[in-house]
Amino acid sequence: MAKQNTVFKDAFNRCLTLIAEADALPSELELGTSLGVSRTTVRAILTHLKTLEIISWDKRTKAMLRAPRPADFFSAEETSSLAEIIERSFMRRILAGGAEPGMQINELELARDIGTGTTSVREFLIRFSRFGLIEKRPNSHWVLKGFTRDFALELTEIREMFELRSAAGFAALPEDHPAWHDLEEMEALHRDMLANIDTRYRDFSELDERFHLLVHRSSSNRFIIDFYDIITIVFHYHYQWNKANDRERNARAVQEHLNYIAALKTRDLPTVERACRQHLRSARETLLQSIQQPDV
Amino acid sequence: MAKQNTVFKDAFNRCLTLIAEADALPSELELGTSLGVSRTTVRAILTHLKTLEIISWDKRTKAMLRAPRPADFFSAEETSSLAEIIERSFMRRILAGGAEPGMQINELELARDIGTGTTSVREFLIRFSRFGLIEKRPNSHWVLKGFTRDFALELTEIREMFELRSAAGFAALPEDHPAWHDLEEMEALHRDMLANIDTRYRDFSELDERFHLLVHRSSSNRFIIDFYDIITIVFHYHYQWNKANDRERNARAVQEHLNYIAALKTRDLPTVERACRQHLRSARETLLQSIQQPDV
DNA sequence: AAACTGTCTATTGTAGATAAAATAACAAAT
């Protein structure tokens, strides 16, 4: 069926929440930029809104007729792009489904399982290969290298190099750099979470990602920032499937982040390095614990 | 036309040089493993060899009838895979053809220019994107970030981190590790080249690549080793299109490599670090000099 | 004239089809 219209559906949903608040509708162009889509898609959205009798629309006169109802929204499955679907499906297979290192990966089989064409699966695998978990044998299959202890060690080795350098770079940023303001906000978010840790500890994963990204960004090095994608995806799925002791683990991590933030604010290099190392060490331990040791 | 039979053609050429020396033909299976192809392809090759009356072939009796002639070989264009063709073509466009940073890259146009389908171009761009020179705008074009001074600085920053760590790792390898033997060979090759530098300086590019790969490999970290692909491709094309003063430049680099090798053999960390830093510094200078400064 | 809209075109994302190559199986021959 050629292209899926997930861009339209997702933008439509976001548009509904957008107009639910402000009841005056902006111009097509404006709507397009605030939703991040082209005018073509905006017009498709407006047409659909009109069909559902949520708005009236004639040329440049648009008016709200009624508030959006839950039934108006497209369901979550419909709005996720094919790439997201494939990623989730693939990660479930290789992480949850007891996939052995060395296992062969078959494009056709994956595509059939997921219910997509082979092209999309192929492109996903090519993109995914930079994460070092799979490898291509040309004219033949892909090989799963596996989420092993070695993988985790190699990953964290690089992470530590990059983050130490980024943290040092952060501490050296000029007084008026916007990152300092972001850091203040980040600190407030952490304090908030720590105050209500019993109910909020599940949200740590997202906060963790945002905090470390802020640090990495200060390196201004595209390779360091890009590498952080690997960290993100690994920890994202890791958090999803390893929930043992996560309350305590996350509480400790929040505290470590706060120490780390305080250290950055001193701008004293040895202090920064100490706080950074300490946090990275426990992050590594957490990751390693979740990896099932191979039998050999 | 679906798949190109470049695997067959390339393997056929390699087979010709292989049998030109030894005149007894091995079994199909054996031939397959030494050429790195399946039995299906081996049989296609044997059939073609028979058609050209280079060998006689009846069941397991195969005999050479005549030596291969230049005309028997497939031409170089026919044997290079589509991916290689696309890479060369693309690199020529973005490096030689005065491509400005910020320029849009159009899959369809590229494909038409090169004379291939869009799928292959797309897959190439996805693979290539990890080199940090291009970036995708989803549902829209790719953007060329350009081979700029910033790019070179970011690249060399990582390179220096990785290579210093790898070099330190190399110096710490146990006495009986095979890498020490490879290093001896490498040293001999360098001495050879230095002795005949006037005629051999053009081959330095390849030697350089092999030497640094040897060092990087000792890190045993897939991310470090994979990153070296970026270095390789950048320096490969860099050498191709920047030939100014290359004789002196290469002579100096060979000497630096020899110092570096000597330093590794001392296994003394400060010595290694000094030699490594010195070579990397001049490599960076060379790279930077070749980049045209943007007008701003 | 500036902002907006209607209409049209070009390009991307994805599915499906096809040739090349890999893989498999097994009986027959050495």
Added chain:
DNA sequence: ATTTGTTATTTTATCTACAATAGACAGTTT
């Protein structure tokens, strides 16, 4: 026990086609 003939099946690499989306231009409204 290894190699080959034979045949069939599976999978990859690549092309083509088409809907969704982006983007451009000209006309319209304020």
